[in-house]
Amino acid sequence: MxxxxxxxxxxxxxxxxxxxxxxxxxxxxxxxxxxxxxxxxxxxxxxxxxxxxxxxxxxxxxxxxxxxxxxxRAVAALTFGHYAERWFTETTGRHKPRTRDLNRGYLDRVILPTFANLELEGLNVQMVRTWFASLDARPTRNANAYSLLRTILNQALDDELIQVNPCRIKRAAVKVRVVEPIALSAGEVRALSAAMSIERWRALVLVAGFSGLRWGELAALRRSDVVLTDSECSVTVARAVVRRTGEFVIGRPKSHAALRTVPLPSALREALEDHLELYALPGRNGLVFPSVGGTVAHENVVRPHLKKAAAKIGHQSFRFHDLRHTAATMFAQAGATLADHMTLMGHTSAAMSARYTHSTASRNRELVENMWSD
Structure with missing residues (x-):
């Protein structure tokens, strides 16, 4: 030899x-x-x-x-299930806990039942097509599961364990809306707030409708995040609430872009001052929109009151997330550029990484002041 x-x-x-x-x-x-x-x-x-x-x-x-x-040599074939578990373990430090919970669910309930015992090298386009076609009609879940499968197999491709990624179904990862969002006018947002039967949630509706903050961002706001002066009316997103295994966890927002200060129409100042005096918890770290019991508020507590108020102003199928869509629509109608819009909403996109250089605080202030009038 x-x-x-x-x-x-x-x-x-x-x-x-x-x-x-x-x-x-x-x-x-x-x-x-x-x-x-x-x-x-x-x-x-x-x-x-x-x-x-x-x-x-x-x-x-x-x-x-x-x-x-x-x-x-006789080597046991590497199965997709084994590789996926290894990928999941290695992403512990890269993904937020909520993302890992979601990925775990997609793996266990949607992906692994079909692919767990199949050889990684043996996966092909037809197998993926057959699997995707067999899924129940749940567009968002299916798109997320497909995207996760493609991500795992992309790493296998980088690891040179497969020659090509078999996830090649066009638009399979695109989320299709099942329910069209509703965008209110500025006057309707004010009317919706006034129609809330529980007064402690009226300011919440106004802030959500004119800021576009996500529920988790609103629920995590503290007194120190709110600025109400003669020259400024704004909220700063520094954290967000997520619910994991039945408990509320307050941490960083979902992305770096979500860390932002959002100006509000100055006409909201009085309503916010009254709310802080009556309902917010004491101290700089006191929650701005706590539950009646003084803990983090759950969207399910507000939802029934919101639906009744929305029905009163003629919107039977209105959802809380539609307030974010409302703000996004009003930003655009007020003349926001793409950079303005992405900054105010806290969106993130690698293709538009330079967008923040085109948006200024004065520009945002002008936009939100114009939103107050119909």
């Missing part, structure tokens, strides 16, 4: 064999065997040390005369 050759030395090379960092941040190990061919480990490694350990074991096989090409 010939002595193993040393692969040409270059960046990332060892004295014998090669360890390469892949785009997926995993390590690939390879070497030139006694047969003169390049042999790679059948899987990639999380740690460089593990890749080096594999190379050391291969060299011992050669020195002991027990070597055979790795591809000819």
């Amino acid at each position: 010939r002595i193993a050759q040393t692969m040409p030395a270059k960046k990332g090379m060892r004295g014998w064999g090669r360890v390469r960092l892949l785009p997926s941040k995993r390590y690939q190990a390879a070497y030139v065997g006694p047969d003169g061919l390049v042999h790679k480990a059948h899987a990639t490694f999380t740690a460089k040390l593990d890749a080096e350990g594999w190379l050391a074991a291969e060299r011992r096989r050669i020195e002991q005369g027990t070597w055979s090409p790795p591809g000819q």
Whole structure:
């Protein structure tokens, strides 16, 4: 048996064999065997040390005369289920807890029942098409599950475990609205607020309708986040509430773009001052919109009162999230540019990463002042 050759030395090379960092941040190990061919480990490694350990074991096989090409050895096929679990574990520090909860649900209830025991290398486009066509008519869930499957297989592609990503269904990850949102006018937002049977939620409706804050952002607002002066009326989003395993968790908003200060029409100042005096919890860290019991408010508590108030002004199917859509529509109608709009709403997009340079505080102030009038 010939002595193993040393692969040409270059960046990332060892004295014998090669360890390469892949785009997926995993390590690939390879070497030139006694047969003169390049042999790679059948899987990639999380740690460089593990890749080096594999190379050391291969060299011992050669020195002991027990070597055979790795591809000819009996190796258990890597299943999608095994790889998906490994991907899920590795994303612990990259994804927020709420995102991980959602991904876990999509894996367990939608993806793994079909793909768990299938060989990763054996997945093809037809398998993915058949699976997607078999899903129940739940557009948003299906789009999210498909997107997750595609993400996991993209990493497998980066790890060079598959030759091509079989997730190639056009527009499968596009979310289709089941219910069309309702956009109110400024006058309707004020009428909706006045129609709320519980007074403590009237200011909440006004802030939501003229700021576009998400429910979780509104529920997490503290007194220190509200500025009410002669020259400024605004709220700053510094945190958000999510519900996990039956408990409220207050943390950072869903994205960096969500960290923002949103100006409000100055005509809201008096209503907010009255609300803070009557209903907000004391102290700088006191919640602005707490529940009656003094804890984080749940949307389910407000929803029935909102629906009744909306029905009074002629909108039977109005939802709380429609207040965010209302603000977004009014921003656009007031003349907001795309950059203005993205900044005020806290949206994020890699394709428009430079949008913030085109939006200024004075511009936002002018926009929200114009929103108050019909």
